[in-house]
Amino acid sequence: MEKAVRKYWPVFLLPTAAAFCVGFLYPFIQGLYLSFCSFITIDRAKFNGLENYKYALTDATFLHSFWFTALFTIVVTILINVGAFALALALTSKLKASNLFRTIFFMPNLIGGIVLGYIWQILLNGVLTLLEKPLLALDERYGFIGLLILMCWQQIGYMMIIYIAGLQSIPDDYIEAAKIDGATEGQILWKIKIPNVMPSITICMFLSLTNGFKLFDQNLALTGGEPAHASEMLALNIYNTFYGRSGPQWRGYGQAKAVLFCIMVIIISMIQLRATRSKEVQQ
Amino acid sequence: MKFKKVLALAMVATMAVGAFVGCGSKDEGSATSDSGQVYYLNFKPEADEAWQALAKEYTEETGVPVTVVTAASNKYEETLTVEMDKSEAPTLFHVNGPVGLNNWKDYCLDLSDSEVYGNLNGDEYALIDNGEVKGIAMAVETYGIITNTKLLAEAGYTVDDIQSFEDLKKVAEDITARSSELGFAAFTSAGMDDSSDWRFKTHLANLPIYFEYQAEEETSTDAIKGTYLENYKNVFDLYINNSTCKPTELASKTGDDSESEFINGEAVFFQNGSWEYGNVVGDGKLAAEDVTMIPIYIGVGDEANQGLCTGTENYWCVNSAADEKDIQATLDFMNWCVSSDKGTTAMADDMGFVIPFKDAKETDNVFVKKDTEMQAAGKTTIPWNFTTIPSEQWKADLSSALTAYAAGTGSWDDVKTAFVDGWATEYKAANQE
Numbered sequence: 001m002e003k004a005v006r007k008y009w010p011v012f013l014l015p016t017a018a019a020f021c022v023g024f025l026y027p028f029i030q031g032l033y034l035s036f037c038s039f040i041t042i043d044r045a046k047f048n049g050l051e052n053y054k055y056a057l058t059d060a061t062f063l064h065s066f067w068f069t070a071l072f073t074i075v076v077t078i079l080i081n082v083g084a085f086a087l088a089l090a091l092t093s094k095l096k097a098s099n100l101f102r103t104i105f106f107m108p109n110l111i112g113g114i115v116l117g118y119i120w121q122i123l124l125n126g127v128l129t130l131l132e133k134p135l136l137a138l139d140e141r142y143g144f145i146g147l148l149i150l151m152c153w154q155q156i157g158y159m160m161i162i163y164i165a166g167l168q169s170i171p172d173d174y175i176e177a178a179k180i181d182g183a184t185e186g187q188i189l190w191k192i193k194i195p196n197v198m199p200s201i202t203i204c205m206f207l208s209l210t211n212g213f214k215l216f217d218q219n220l221a222l223t224g225g226e227p228a229h230a231s232e233m234l235a236l237n238i239y240n241t242f243y244g245r246s247g248p249q250w251r252g253y254g255q256a257k258a259v260l261f262c263i264m265v266i267i268i269s270m271i272q273l274r275a276t277r278s279k280e281v282q283q
Numbered sequence: 284m285k286f287k288k289v290l291a292l293a294m295v296a297t298m299a300v301g302a303f304v305g306c307g308s309k310d311e312g313s314a315t316s317d318s319g320q321v322y323y324l325n326f327k328p329e330a331d332e333a334w335q336a337l338a339k340e341y342t343e344e345t346g347v348p349v350t351v352v353t354a355a356s357n358k359y360e361e362t363l364t365v366e367m368d369k370s371e372a373p374t375l376f377h378v379n380g381p382v383g384l385n386n387w388k389d390y391c392l393d394l395s396d397s398e399v400y401g402n403l404n405g406d407e408y409a410l411i412d413n414g415e416v417k418g419i420a421m422a423v424e425t426y427g428i429i430t431n432t433k434l435l436a437e438a439g440y441t442v443d444d445i446q447s448f449e450d451l452k453k454v455a456e457d458i459t460a461r462s463s464e465l466g467f468a469a470f471t472s473a474g475m476d477d478s479s480d481w482r483f484k485t486h487l488a489n490l491p492i493y494f495e496y497q498a499e500e501e502t503s504t505d506a507i508k509g510t511y512l513e514n515y516k517n518v519f520d521l522y523i524n525n526s527t528c529k530p531t532e533l534a535s536k537t538g539d540d541s542e543s544e545f546i547n548g549e550a551v552f553f554q555n556g557s558w559e560y561g562n563v564v565g566d567g568k569l570a571a572e573d574v575t576m577i578p579i580y581i582g583v584g585d586e587a588n589q590g591l592c593t594g595t596e597n598y599w600c601v602n603s604a605a606d607e608k609d610i611q612a613t614l615d616f617m618n619w620c621v622s623s624d625k626g627t628t629a630m631a632d633d634m635g636f637v638i639p640f641k642d643a644k645e646t647d648n649v650f651v652k653k654d655t656e657m658q659a660a661g662k663t664t665i666p667w668n669f670t671t672i673p674s675e676q677w678k679a680d681l682s683s684a685l686t687a688y689a690a691g692t693g694s695w696d697d698v699k700t701a702f703v704d705g706w707a708t709e710y711k712a713a714n715q716e
Contacts, residue, residue: 004288040387040389041368121535134690134691135531135534135535138534224477226534226686227683227686243360243361243364246360246385246386246675247385247674247713248386251364
C-alpha cells in the first residue's frame with residue numbers, strides 16, 4: 001500500500017491542487033487584474049491603470065474605516081484573549097461541573113454571525129431604549145461597544161477551548177516542582193503557565209486579530225455601518241463600495257480596496273506571528 | 284498486488300469526485316429544453332408569490348421553463364450585479380429609470396421590434412436611449428397617504444376635511460392630543476430601517492424635488508437647490524411627532540412594523556403606495572371600503588388641485604447577452620403576461636398593478652381607482668421625479684441624516700447637506716467618464 005501511495009502521489013495530490021487552483025488561485029489572480037479595471041460584469045472589464053488605487057487611497061471613508069477597524073481589532077484582541085485565558089484558568093482548576101461550563105461558553109460560537117448580529121441588535125437596542133440613549137444605528141460609540149460585546153460573547157468560548165488544551169498539556173511535574181520550591185500562584189502563572197501556553201497564545205492571537213480585522217457579518221447585521229459610515233469597518237466599506245454603488249468605476253474602486261485590504265491582513269498577521277513565535281519555549 | 288492497485292485507484296477516484304462535487308451543473312430539465320428558458324429577476328418582494336404562481340402557469344401552458352427569483356428589499360442592484368456575472372444570467376430584469384439604465388444600457392436589448400413594445404400604450408412608458416427602446420414600463424403605480432377612514436370617522440373627521448398641509452397637520456395633531464382617549468395614533472411609525480426608509484428618502488423626497496423642478500421649469504438637474512426643504516421638514520416632523528412610537532425608536536422600526544400597525548388599527552395614516560393593497564386589504568385585514576388614499580400635502584403649490592403621485596420605476600429590460608432562444612422565450616413570456624387573459628388578470632388582481640398595455644384589465648385596487656377618479660376630477664398628478672436622483676448613495680446618506688435628525692442626534696442642517704451638497708457630489712461621481 002505504501003508503495004502504491006509513493007508511486008501515485010501526484011494522483012492523490014492533483015484533485016486537491018486543482019480544486020485549490022480553480023477555487024482560490026485563479027480567482028485571486030483575476031481579482032488582482034480586475035483591481036486595475038472598471039467593470040460591471042467581469043467578462044467585460046476595461047483596463048484603467050492605477051486610477052482605482054488612486055481613488056481608494058484618497059477616499060476618506062476608507063481611511064476612517066481603517067482606523068475604526070484598527071482600533072476595534074486591538075481592543076477586541078486584548079479583551080478576547082484575556083477573557084478566554086481567565087476562563088480557561090478557571091475551568092482547568094478543580095471546579096465542579098467545569099465540563100458543563102466549557103460547553104456553555106463554547107455554544108455562542110456555533111451560531112452564525114448574521115443571526116447573532118440581529119439578535120444582539122434587538123437586545124442592545126432594547127437596553128438603549130430603556131436607558132433613553134440613542135440606538136446603535138445612531139451613535140458610533142455605542143455601535144463600537146456593541147460590536148465588542150458581540151464579538152467577545154461569540155469568540156471567548158472558542159479561544160477558551162484552545163487555551164484549555166494548552167494548559168492541560170503542561171506537565172504536572174513543572175507545577176509540582178515549582179510549588180515545592182515555594183513559588184506563589186502568581187509566579188506559577190507568569191513563569192510556568194504562560195510561557196508554556198505560548199503556542200496557544202500565538203494561535204489565539206492570530207485568530208482573534210484576523211477575525212477582528214476581517215469582521216463583516218456582525219458589522220453588517222449589528223450596525224450596518226450607520227450612522228453615515230461612521231461604524232463601517234474595512235470589509236463592509238469594500239462591500240458597500242462594490243455593491244452599494246452603480247457604475248463601472250465603483251467595482252474597480254471596490255476591487256482595489258479589497259486588494260489593499262488583503263495585503264494589510266497578510267502584513268499584520270506576519271508581524272504578529274513572528275512576534276509571538278519568538279517567545280515560545282520548548283518543553 | 285493487483286487488488287491494492289485497484290484499491291488505490293478507487294481511492295483516487297473517490298477523492299477526485301469528492302473534490303469536484305460542488306461544481307455540479309443545474310437540473311437537466313432546463314438544459315434539454317429547446318424552446319429556450321426565462322430567468323426573471325423580480326424587483327418587487329410583495330409580488331413574489333404572484334409571480335411564482337404565474338410562472339408556473341405559463342410553464343404548464345407552454346412547456347417553457349420560467350424561473351422567478353426575487354431580490355430582497357433594497358438589494359436589487361446588488362443581486363442583479365451578482366446574477367449578471369453568472370453563466371445563467373437573468374434574461375429579464377428591471378432598471379428603475381434613466382439613472383438605473385445608465386448603468387445597464389450595454390446589457391439591454393433594443394426592444395423596438397418586439398411584440399410587447401407594440402402593445403405598449405405609448406412612448407412615455409418606454410426608456411429610450413439613442414433611439415433604441417431599452418426598457419418598457421411594466422406597471423404604473425400610485426402612492427400617497429393611505430388612510431383608514433373608519434378610524435378617521437371615530438376621530439370626528441372625513442377625508443374631505445383634509446385638503447391641504449394645514450388641514451392634515453390640524454387633524455393629525457388633534458388625534459395625537461386625544462390619542463389616549465381614541466386608542467390610536469395619527470401616523471404609523473416612520474421606520475428608518477432598510478425595509479422602510481425608502482418611503483421617506485425616496486418617495487417623500489420626490490415632493491420637494493418635483494416642486495423645485497416645476498419652479499425651475501426643468502426635468503432633471505445636476506445641482507438641486509433645496510428650495511422646498513423647509514416643507515419637507517414640516518411634513519417629516521408631522522410624521523415623527525404624531526406617530527405610534529417615539530422618534531428616538533425609529534432607527535430600528537421596519538416596514539413590517541408600520542404595516543402591521545396600520546392593519547391593527549393603531550394609526551390612521553400610512554404613507555405608502557398602491558402595491559400595498561393586497562397587504563392591507565383582505566381577510567383578517569382591513570375592508571376595502573375602510574381605506575382610501577389622500578395626496579401627500581407639503582404646503583406648496585395649488586394644494587386644492589393636488590393629486591396623488593403616479594409613475595413608474597419598474598422598467599423591464601431584456602439581457603442582450605442571453606442565448607437567442609432564451610431571448611425569444613423571454614419576449615414571448617413578457618408579451619403573454621401583458622396580453623393573455625391569465626397574465627393580465629394575475630397582474631391586475633394578484634399583484635395590483637396597472638399595466639400600461641393595450642389589453643390591460645381593470646383592477647379592483649381602491650388606491651388605483653382613487654387615482655383614476657382624481658385624474659378625472661382634473662387634479663394634477665405628481666410624476667415620479669425621484670427616478671432622476673443621481674445615485675442610491677444619495678438616498679442612503681439622506682436616510683442616515685433623517686434618522687439622526689428624528690432621534691435628535693443630528694440636526695436638520697445635516698439633512699440639508701445630504702440633500703443639496705450630496706446631490707451635486709453624487710451627480711458628478713455618477714456622470715464622470
